[in-house]
Amino acid sequence: xxxxxxxxxxxxxxxxxxxxxxxxxxxxxxxxxxxxxxxxxxxxxx
Numbered sequence: 001x002x003x004x005x006x007x008x009x010x011x012x013x014x015x016x017x018x019x020x021x022x023x024x025x026x027x028x029x030x031x032x033x034x035x036x037x038x039x040x041x042x043x044x045x046x
Contacts, residue, residue, distance in 0.1 A: 001038055 001007070001023070010020040010027060018029040030038070 007038075007040060 005023050008022040010022050012019050017032045019032065019035055021028045021030065
């Protein structure tokens with residue numbers, strides 16, 4: 001994950017862990033504890 005990368009939340013597991021993300025054409029699953037280290041800027045929908 002690098003600055004400026006667009007990230008989309010694909011789905012969350014029933015208990016919220018893990019979370020599946022889509023970025024750069026790849027699906028990535030992260031634990032909630034790992035997501036705590038990721039900072040995002042939410043853009044308004046156009």
